[in-house]
Amino acid sequence: MAVQTAESTTNPTKPAVDLGPAAALSCRECGHRVPLGPVFACEECFGPLEIAYDFSAHDTEELRKRIEAGPANIWRYAPLLPVPADVATKPNINPGWTKLVKADNLARELGVTGGLYVKDDSGNPTHSFKDRVVAQAIEAARAFGFTTLSCSSTGNLAGAVGAAAARAGFRSCVFIPHDLEQGKVVMAAVYGGELVGIEGNYDDVNRFCSELIGDPAGEGWGFVNVNLRPYYAEGSKTLAYEICEQLGWKLPDQIVVPIASGSQLTKIDKGLKELIELGLVEDRPYKIFGAQAEGCSPVSTAYKAGHDVVRPQKPNTIAKSLAIGNPADGPYVLDIARRTGGAVEDVTDEQVVDAIKLLARTEGIFAETAGGVTVGVTRKLIENGVLDPSLTTVVLNTGDGLKTLDAVAGTGLTATIRPNLDSFREAGLA
């Protein structure tokens, strides 16, 4: 396994692997820096490592032009990501550049007057935002010489890893609880990688993966959200970049982001700050709001109680892609929501379903339950006077309704008639 350590770097100012502007890994707690490598925890304080960049070479207008002339996917932002400059020439599923939909019908229903947009990530190759983060992990795995791509998953991530590994030429081995619903198993299995059922629940799967990473049997394995996590997580920055570029290189006033581990929200904040620092957008305030389901609302609960720490919960919600009871980035999310003047809110499963239907009926977008959470929370925040409807607002939909059909299974025929005009008229359909 090509583990990158301080010893193997001959020139400490230049990383031994080419991951573009990524200069080092830096601890988010103590700031300790280590060379780029497949590590995720600080050796000093066990804090999470994240990518530190060197953007000093960029001229603002040159960079803007280069981005605008780039491909219609996340690699247009290659100069701002931990990937080599020629990344667009390598086999990858090339996610991103999804639609930012001006949602005028939804705005009318919610009373938003300042402009409402839905960033619709169901347009990604496997129809969730996970394609963005996995695409980054793939490039890190390539740089570190890994040959197998792996993860634990109960849903979107399994498909994203399976698809990306297939196209990029990696072996994949995805671990899931053995008793997962057949539909989800099929969605992950079709890409032809190893799909291993673990006799146990999701916690058992995760525990086993941690064991495997520390064992020689895991040599050459990149676990996208464990030893490749610092690279993987950066993929969420591209949501911030795309939103601003699609708004004409403008910051939105407000963004509503779903919270699972909280990583996505923190990276969107990081992405917005970078655009300001690079001069690509005007430096002015923005607010970030976090959205959870009531049945898994540890961050929302901490926010409302005024706490800085997040107390773990046992999840019980239909929004399964957000059902992380002990979110690693919870404290960072609390900090960002408070610092930017945002908030964290939650909605019931019933409100999630209502919001899925509202978005479908107004904008023709069929969202996953996580999209129901953000739209539902947006509505609640407006009703409570917390979110200002006169400001430009972007709501994230991170997944596709086709993957969570059960949530709206109650939806059905509005009428049943015999095949003739009399029956049609009797039903009042004319």
Added chain:
Amino acid sequence: MAVQTAESTTNPTKPAVDLGPAAALSCRECGHRVPLGPVFACEECFGPLEIAYDFSAHDTEELRKRIEAGPANIWRYAPLLPVPADVATKPNINPGWTKLVKADNLARELGVTGGLYVKDDSGNPTHSFKDRVVAQAIEAARAFGFTTLSCSSTGNLAGAVGAAAARAGFRSCVFIPHDLEQGKVVMAAVYGGELVGIEGNYDDVNRFCSELIGDPAGEGWGFVNVNLRPYYAEGSKTLAYEICEQLGWKLPDQIVVPIASGSQLTKIDKGLKELIELGLVEDRPYKIFGAQAEGCSPVSTAYKAGHDVVRPQKPNTIAKSLAIGNPADGPYVLDIARRTGGAVEDVTDEQVVDAIKLLARTEGIFAETAGGVTVGVTRKLIENGVLDPSLTTVVLNTGDGLKTLDAVAGTGLTATIRPNLDSFREAGLA
């Protein structure tokens, strides 16, 4: 209903509705021209009407620049479609500009050396190519003053109409057989329009719709694939435009297209011919191949028998989105395949499933059964020496595997283990 007739046109050289370059409707059989309106059959010979354009105003290089500067959806081709010039400013679900994936892994498996591409229309808003045609129908419905959008459907079309109508502000009323699978009902019902179950089979649904169009009860109703069909069908031209532009304004040597009614294949041919006429691509030969499932192969059967007419079949295949036993455009398809030097071929359901898995395993693209048909037919045509693997070849995937999960339901776990390393090693996964 704003039916457009010859009488209502004051200036016969200028259509009374603004649908951009669309000049008139022209009969494909006898050439008789009528003004633009919601009609679909020739009053002289009952032949099918299609759009006749006036492209005389275009300068080639100006047009190319205008297209390239256009939006990342089908409206970049507005100057070549029956839509007003300001179409991109109207609420529509804006399909198209889907990925043309260079499929090098699949090419190796199939022995294609001339360059193999998959045009992946699962990236459309409701994840099938139907979004392209419905988007056109929406703009025609707007021009003709319709207020309700309708269709008969058993699948992709119902969702595409429901979504597009919701966003564009039309009432929708979709007719389906009352006993359709619950999953398909949910996918169509979530957009909140009328979804009416007809007590009968799909033929009964179609018969009822024809009755409704001729009745006052259907006043103000646009049936996307009946009285709006000439406009609707033109949406498939955008597949040809995008493929050529994405190849760097080059014609592919060969295209493999699925056949349901056959309309898509004929419109792709029309689109390619227009690009040649407009000087946007070099004038050189291309071959169009048609793909069917063996269980519904009326066109393939006629092609192999050397017939000019197509004998209807009773469909029996898992490729339900292609299961039209009496394809209206069958004779035109036969003509195009023969004229261009292509062919029409079919594959068994087993070969369809194999091809879905092959595409997923090599390129990370999870196709609908229709995509299995085109990939499977491509493989068969190469094996039979009919399709030349040394030429640039484009294969269409027109839909999403998430909508036809049943087809690959046999796919599953590759191993089941206990959550420990010993069990992992015993399974030979290291």
